[in-house]
Amino acid sequence: MKVIEGLKYSKDHEWVKVEGNKAIIGITDYAQDSLGDVVFVDLPEPGETVNAGDAAAVAESVKAAADIYSPVSGTIIEVNTELEGSPELINEDPYQNWIIVVEINDASELDSLMDAEEYERFCKEEA
Amino acid sequence: MGRYVPNTGQDRKEMLDELGLDSIDQLFEDIPYEVRIAGRLNLPEPLSEVELVRHMRELAEKNETVEDYICFLGAGAYDRYIPSVVGHILSRQEFYTAYTPYQPEISQGTLQAIFEYQTMICELTGMEVSNASMYDGASALAEAVIMACQATGRKKVLMARTVHPQSRKVVHTYCRFRDIQLCEVGYDDGRLDVDELKQMISDEVAAVVVQNPNFFGIVELLDEIAEVSHSHGALFITSVNPVSLAVLKPPGNAGADIVVGEGQSLGNPLSFGGPYLGFMATSRKLMRRMPGRVVGQTTDTSGRRAFVLTIQTREQHIRREKATSNICTNQALNALAATVYLALMGREGLKKVALLSMQKAHYAYQRLISQGRCSALFSAPFFDEFVVTSPVPVEQLNEKLLESKIIGGYALERDYPELKNAWLVAVTEKRTKNEIDMLVERVGEL
Numbered sequence: 001m002k003v004i005e006g007l008k009y010s011k012d013h014e015w016v017k018v019e020g021n022k023a024i025i026g027i028t029d030y031a032q033d034s035l036g037d038v039v040f041v042d043l044p045e046p047g048e049t050v051n052a053g054d055a056a057a058v059a060e061s062v063k064a065a066a067d068i069y070s071p072v073s074g075t076i077i078e079v080n081t082e083l084e085g086s087p088e089l090i091n092e093d094p095y096q097n098w099i100i101v102v103e104i105n106d107a108s109e110l111d112s113l114m115d116a117e118e119y120e121r122f123c124k125e126e127a
Numbered sequence: 128m129g130r131y132v133p134n135t136g137q138d139r140k141e142m143l144d145e146l147g148l149d150s151i152d153q154l155f156e157d158i159p160y161e162v163r164i165a166g167r168l169n170l171p172e173p174l175s176e177v178e179l180v181r182h183m184r185e186l187a188e189k190n191e192t193v194e195d196y197i198c199f200l201g202a203g204a205y206d207r208y209i210p211s212v213v214g215h216i217l218s219r220q221e222f223y224t225a226y227t228p229y230q231p232e233i234s235q236g237t238l239q240a241i242f243e244y245q246t247m248i249c250e251l252t253g254m255e256v257s258n259a260s261m262y263d264g265a266s267a268l269a270e271a272v273i274m275a276c277q278a279t280g281r282k283k284v285l286m287a288r289t290v291h292p293q294s295r296k297v298v299h300t301y302c303r304f305r306d307i308q309l310c311e312v313g314y315d316d317g318r319l320d321v322d323e324l325k326q327m328i329s330d331e332v333a334a335v336v337v338q339n340p341n342f343f344g345i346v347e348l349l350d351e352i353a354e355v356s357h358s359h360g361a362l363f364i365t366s367v368n369p370v371s372l373a374v375l376k377p378p379g380n381a382g383a384d385i386v387v388g389e390g391q392s393l394g395n396p397l398s399f400g401g402p403y404l405g406f407m408a409t410s411r412k413l414m415r416r417m418p419g420r421v422v423g424q425t426t427d428t429s430g431r432r433a434f435v436l437t438i439q440t441r442e443q444h445i446r447r448e449k450a451t452s453n454i455c456t457n458q459a460l461n462a463l464a465a466t467v468y469l470a471l472m473g474r475e476g477l478k479k480v481a482l483l484s485m486q487k488a489h490y491a492y493q494r495l496i497s498q499g500r501c502s503a504l505f506s507a508p509f510f511d512e513f514v515v516t517s518p519v520p521v522e523q524l525n526e527k528l529l530e531s532k533i534i535g536g537y538a539l540e541r542d543y544p545e546l547k548n549a550w551l552v553a554v555t556e557k558r559t560k561n562e563i564d565m566l567v568e569r570v571g572e573l
Contacts (some may be wrong), residue, residue, distance in 0.1 A: 040415055060440050061440070065440040073450055
């Protein structure tokens with residue numbers, strides 16, 4: 001299982017890359033592996049607001065449809081429309097293929113997320 | 128009774144011994160004596176087989192059916208001819224089961240039949256994707272409304288008053304606890320009032336719902352309504368009569384986003400109201416929002432054509448409370464009847480059924496009007512069902528007709544108080560010229 005240094009991780013298996021006041025959000029390698037072949041990603045409309053922990057998108061695989069939660073509150077400013085035609089990109093490289101970008105309302109919410117080392121331990125405990 | 132119980136006296140004794148009990152009664156000791164029935168159940172004496180068959184036949188004979196009566200009643204369920212082949216194929220043991228065997232390993236035949244059903248529904252409606260069928264036309268319409276709200280993220284729906292009154296009730300029920308605001312759009316000359324729709328439409332509207340032909344049998348202005356709906360980002364839902372699709376423009380070509388309907392007309396008997404089947408078709412774009420089962424075609428590990436259920440991940444056994452819908456099944460046997468019916472009829476056959484019904488309905492309408500006892504209420508074009516004003520209250524007229532073994536049309540006043548003495552008459556391909564002439568004659572005698 002691949003975990004990348006420098007990213008923040010949620011207990012729902014999303015990763016967050018912080019750039020200024022923007023949070024780039026995707027799902028982790030652990031998440032894509034559990035889901036299996038992703039066949040559809042239901043993306044939100046840019047401009048929608050989300051609270052931390054809200055379902056912002058849905059990843060649908062051949063065996064499940066899983067909510068993707070936004071780990072931070074804010075406004076969705078960008079969605080990865082490339083996933084509409086090529087949802088399999090999530091399986092190919094979950095860290096390159098982000099899902100949404102959220103403009104962060106409250107940076108302190110990032111503090112409750114895990115770093116790479118903590119997340120790796122978390123996954124081991126879950127498995 | 129012994130031979131109907133799957134375990135023998137010896138089996139039961141062994142089970143009781145294992146439990147350390149002497150009799151089955153001991154198993155019920157926890158139930159207070161006061162609430163138990165003492166003695167025998169209050170039932171009549173048992174009957175022999177010959178007595179029972181006679182008794183059942185006597186009960187069945189109390190029913191008045193369309194076998195003995197000439198039926199001009201439609202209003203959602205239609206007395207159409209069902210070729211005998213439908214019954215023969217339906218009752219083959221590979222198909223005739225209480226539940227659908229969905230596992231692809233053992234049910235390729237059933238799955239292929241459903242796949243063919245879906246294909247034919249798509250061809251009829253002009254849509255890209257069909258599901259494997261739903262409970263009935265009314266619940267299919269309600270599911271379409273919910274689907275449109277989920278797809279658009281909006282919570283307001285505009286529905287024509289010319290949609291079947293019972294379907295409207297079902298939609299109201301489904302919407303009540305989902306906070307969906309349902310508004311009804313009035314009619315003008317028997318069809319949806321497009322001007323009123325234009326005033327009511329807004330960017331908050333998830334969908335516009337019409338029935339075609341509508342409850343009065345009249346053909347709605349689908350293209351115009353689609354344009355109004357889409358100009359505000361609302362989806363366009365149509366509930367259609369499948370037989371009419373053989374002669375009318377498919378709703379898919381008129382801009383419909385979701386097409387539903389009652390499938391009874393396709394090879395299913397009236398049966399006092401059910402079981403019937405609903406159908407639902409939509410666009411590729413909305414496919415993943417569609418409730419219910421879908422059968423897909425694929426290849427097995429040896430590269431042979433095979434059929435499987437697909438896009439199940441949004442159903443309730445996987446998504447639980449987040450599922451698109453609570454429907455997680457279909458009306459497989461009724462859908463099979465529809466499939467066999469459509470396959471037997473073919474393109475030309477179904478067109479003949481539709482044209483015959485339409486011509487006969489128009490003949491009946493002309494005769495009723497020219498005779499002078501009934502008067503026209505609407506002038507918009509109709510398919511095979513029409514409205515006229517009866518010379519006397521409709522209940523009185525229908526009672527009179529029953530004496531001549533004729534089941535008269537529907538009293539619209541029940542649902543539309545403003546349509547006094549309005550009589551909704553359906554004429555299917557089964558009605559003969561003589562039967563229609565007799566109807567006109569009886570009406571003339573009033």
